Amino acid sequence: MSITTGTARPGTRPPRIRAVRFGGVSREGVGMPLPPGWVRDAVCAQTDPELFFPDKGGSTAAAKRICAGCPVRARCLDYALDSPVPVSGIWGGLSEKERRPLIKARNRARRYALAELDAQVSALIAPGLRPAAIAAELGCTPVEVRRAVARIKERRSRRSAA
Numbered sequence: 001m002s003i004t005t006g007t008a009r010p011g012t013r014p015p016r017i018r019a020v021r022f023g024g025v026s027r028e029g030v031g032m033p034l035p036p037g038w039v040r041d042a043v044c045a046q047t048d049p050e051l052f053f054p055d056k057g058g059s060t061a062a063a064k065r066i067c068a069g070c071p072v073r074a075r076c077l078d079y080a081l082d083s084p085v086p087v088s089g090i091w092g093g094l095s096e097k098e099r100r101p102l103i104k105a106r107n108r109a110r111r112y113a114l115a116e117l118d119a120q121v122s123a124l125i126a127p128g129l130r131p132a133a134i135a136a137e138l139g140c141t142p143v144e145v146r147r148a149v150a151r152i153k154e155r156r157s158r159r160s161a162a
């Protein structure tokens, strides 16, 4: 796993990124929280960091071989796919290029799920009906309902302003 800030280009290797990647030494300047506890079991922490940041056109085979035997591979990949800032290098056995379609698919699924929820909440909204009641009906949380209501209101106000 590796972490880049929003400004770091793929392939660059600021020392702080490696510090975070291989031990969580510093979070200064890093645009995402430190990886959670599973980092302790990261096999890459015991290996050459350079393997996980191959130069453009360089081989990723060695890093992928290491990832294949890593006990936290799934969590590592999940972390990279959910990262709010772009991450470079090999994570969970996949390169940045290989992760891109997964991120797109994940974002698409999330948008679809949110649109579904908004439609269901929209159909249930009624004066005096509390978010908790709607949440109970839909099997989600009141916070999700409130967020859905906010999105619905925003869309309506945008439509009426247009």
Ligand code: SF4
Binding pocket: 001, 002, 041, 042, 043, 044, 045, 052, 066, 067, 068, 070, 071, 072, 073, 074, 076, 077, 090, 091, 092, 093
């Ligand atoms: S899957 Fe690969 S990059 Fe991720 S923690 Fe394991 S060895 Fe490191």
